[in-house]
Amino acid sequence: MKYILEVKNLSTAFKLQSGWYRATTDISFALRQNETLAVVGESGCGKSVTAFSLMGLLPEHGSRIDSGSALFKGEDLLTMPREKLRKIRGSAMTMIFQEPMTSLNPVLTVGSQIAEAVYYHMNVGKAAAKKRALELMDMVKIPDPKNRYNDYPHHLSGGMCQRIMIAMSLACEPDLVFADEPTTALDVTIQAQMIYLLNELKEKQQMSMVFITHDLGVVAHVADRVAVMYAGTIVETAPVADLFADPRHPYTRALLKSIPRLDKDNKDITPIQGMVPSIDNMPEGCRFFARCEKKDQCRPDEFPQLLPLKNSSNHQVRCLLCE
Amino acid sequence: MNTIARFKHFGTETYHVFNRNKTSWIGLLLLTMLVLLAVLAPVIAPYDPVEQHIIQRLEPPSSQFLLGTDYYGRDVLSRIIWGCRVSFIIGSVSVAIAMFFGTILGSMAGYKGGYFDAFVMGVMDVLMSIPTLLMGLLIVAILGPSQANLIIALALTMIPRFARIARAPTIAAKSKVYVEACQAMGFSDMRILVVHIFPNIFGELMVMGSMWMATAVRTEAALSFIGLGVNPPTATLGGMIREGFKDIMSAPWASLYPGLVILLIVFAANLLGDGLRDALDPKLRNEK
Numbered sequence: 001m002k003y004i005l006e007v008k009n010l011s012t013a014f015k016l017q018s019g020w021y022r023a024t025t026d027i028s029f030a031l032r033q034n035e036t037l038a039v040v041g042e043s044g045c046g047k048s049v050t051a052f053s054l055m056g057l058l059p060e061h062g063s064r065i066d067s068g069s070a071l072f073k074g075e076d077l078l079t080m081p082r083e084k085l086r087k088i089r090g091s092a093m094t095m096i097f098q099e100p101m102t103s104l105n106p107v108l109t110v111g112s113q114i115a116e117a118v119y120y121h122m123n124v125g126k127a128a129a130k131k132r133a134l135e136l137m138d139m140v141k142i143p144d145p146k147n148r149y150n151d152y153p154h155h156l157s158g159g160m161c162q163r164i165m166i167a168m169s170l171a172c173e174p175d176l177v178f179a180d181e182p183t184t185a186l187d188v189t190i191q192a193q194m195i196y197l198l199n200e201l202k203e204k205q206q207m208s209m210v211f212i213t214h215d216l217g218v219v220a221h222v223a224d225r226v227a228v229m230y231a232g233t234i235v236e237t238a239p240v241a242d243l244f245a246d247p248r249h250p251y252t253r254a255l256l257k258s259i260p261r262l263d264k265d266n267k268d269i270t271p272i273q274g275m276v277p278s279i280d281n282m283p284e285g286c287r288f289f290a291r292c293e294k295k296d297q298c299r300p301d302e303f304p305q306l307l308p309l310k311n312s313s314n315h316q317v318r319c320l321l322c323e
Numbered sequence: 324m325n326t327i328a329r330f331k332h333f334g335t336e337t338y339h340v341f342n343r344n345k346t347s348w349i350g351l352l353l354l355t356m357l358v359l360l361a362v363l364a365p366v367i368a369p370y371d372p373v374e375q376h377i378i379q380r381l382e383p384p385s386s387q388f389l390l391g392t393d394y395y396g397r398d399v400l401s402r403i404i405w406g407c408r409v410s411f412i413i414g415s416v417s418v419a420i421a422m423f424f425g426t427i428l429g430s431m432a433g434y435k436g437g438y439f440d441a442f443v444m445g446v447m448d449v450l451m452s453i454p455t456l457l458m459g460l461l462i463v464a465i466l467g468p469s470q471a472n473l474i475i476a477l478a479l480t481m482i483p484r485f486a487r488i489a490r491a492p493t494i495a496a497k498s499k500v501y502v503e504a505c506q507a508m509g510f511s512d513m514r515i516l517v518v519h520i521f522p523n524i525f526g527e528l529m530v531m532g533s534m535w536m537a538t539a540v541r542t543e544a545a546l547s548f549i550g551l552g553v554n555p556p557t558a559t560l561g562g563m564i565r566e567g568f569k570d571i572m573s574a575p576w577a578s579l580y581p582g583l584v585i586l587l588i589v590f591a592a593n594l595l596g597d598g599l600r601d602a603l604d605p606k607l608r609n610e611k
Contacts, residue, residue, distance in 0.1 A: 090508035108522065
């Protein structure tokens with residue numbers, strides 16, 4: 001089975017005043033061509049850190065990758081020279097950011113920013129780059145691209161800016177796109193448009209996507225597989241249907257239970273008690289232990305591994321009780 | 324869109340904002356007039372600035388000598404026009420040099436951060452701790468008074484200022500998401516600095532450029548006044564004030580008018596700077 005991206009045991013640490021602490025621990029996942037992996041989890045659980053580690057965009061000072069490998073089309077992203085990684089970034093592997101309004105340079109026209117990406121990576125002339133930029137603007141369904149080309153970011157709405165960002169990141173037909181909460185800053189109707197657009201373009205260009213979000217509703221729409229993250233680790237990963245039908249990890253279950261639904265009376269919504277452990281005070285054993293419903297049947301001393309379930313190898317859970 | 328067209332578009336918006344600010348027009352008009360005067364000095368000046376009309380020494384303003392004559396019988400108006408030329412050359416060249424090197428040093432220090440930043444800005448701070456006039460004195464004392472040495476001295480004192488001005492907005496821009504997005508697009512550091520960060524700090528640099536131009540003109544005048552500027556008999560505004568100073572009670576025109584012109588240059592450059600600041604600030608432009 002051929003994977004576009006194969007991440008194994010990735011751990012990233014940040015420097016705080018009292019020393020180095022791991023923001024993510026033992027992240028492993030694999031992604032096939034044209035597959036979407038949704039990474040879900042609450043704020044600060046390490047979703048974005050994972051993406052930034054793989055893109056090589058962590059701050060130079062105060063962060064490091066402790067262990068792991070990340071094979072992208074057979075080459076390790078984590079050990080390759082910076083220059084080589086930089087060339088892959090933006091062409092074969094790109095990223096869509098959370099806030100479209102601030103992700104574009106305010107003093108350059110939106111069209112020229114798309115054209116720049118084309119010009120820089122595709123080795124074409126300026127005229128060809130402009131033509132391609134107009135095509136891309138049409139592709140992401142921006143009405144009247146010719147006139148919008150010379151607009152500045154502040155002339156456009158958030159949704160339009162996000163379309164520009166999508167056009168930029170898809171300019172060089174990447175094999176892999178990290179979408180870091182691309183819909184979070186947009187209102188709900190635009191969110192749906194954006195998700196359909198991304199899905200459509202993904203099918204068209206046969207690319208793989210890592211879709212980072214904290215919205216399980218979005219996950220159901222876009223993902224082929226889901227990885228649920230909690231406190232810097234992946235606690236459960238499964239095909240999207242399996243995860244919603246048969247969540248195994250107590251955290252996933254609790255997460256699903258805490259979503260209000262329109263078609264139910266919502267009396268059984270149960271928030272998860274307690275707090276996420278802080279980065280400088282991670283428990284040795286299971287990180288969800290203190291908040292777990294079934295902690296009476298479990299023990300806090302052993303750090304569980306991400307292991308496949310007995311009856312389905314596709315569904316992996318990090319839980320001592322599920323082993 | 325290619326770079327030229329991009330700047331044209333940028334230019335039209337800038338023009339509209341600039342246009343709303345009437346005082347900046349006064350500054351631009353005044354400065355343009357003075358620059359024209361300086362550029363066209365050989366054509367406009369009624370007399371040779373060093374030609375001495377010994378018999379007509381210290382003559383008050385008349386139809387023959389519009390602003391009078393000085394101690395050696397030289398036409399004050401012609402000397403002012405030629406003096407402007409010297410002032411503008413020294414002012415603009417020293418600012419251009421300082422802006423060029425200061426911007427490179429400051430924005431690179433801001434972008435790279437770490438030890439490089441600490442080292443560069445440390446050196447800049449040392450340079451900045453020496454007052455402009457004192458630094459000018461020092462350099463002129465070492466290299467001798469001449470137009471080129473004056474330019475070097477002024478540029479050297481202004482480089483740290485421009486470095487600071489370039490560094491702060493570079494750091495601010497560096498933490499913006501769009502710079503992160505550029506990094507995610509795989510652009511090289513050089514490209515991010517020149518294409519993406521520079522247009523964002525360009526406005527502030529132009530404003531400071533016009534303001535420091537005024538200071539450079541003033542410092543040049545001060546150095547010439549104490550006799551360390553351009554060698555006589557070359558006409559300089561500061562030198563004229565000095566030469567006319569001893570007869571200020573009987574013939575005030577010899578030093579009063581050059582002083583007035585220095586004031587005009589400084590005033591015009593500052594007005595222009597204020598106007599430019601509003602016109603080039605991307606935030607103010609949005610408020611339409």
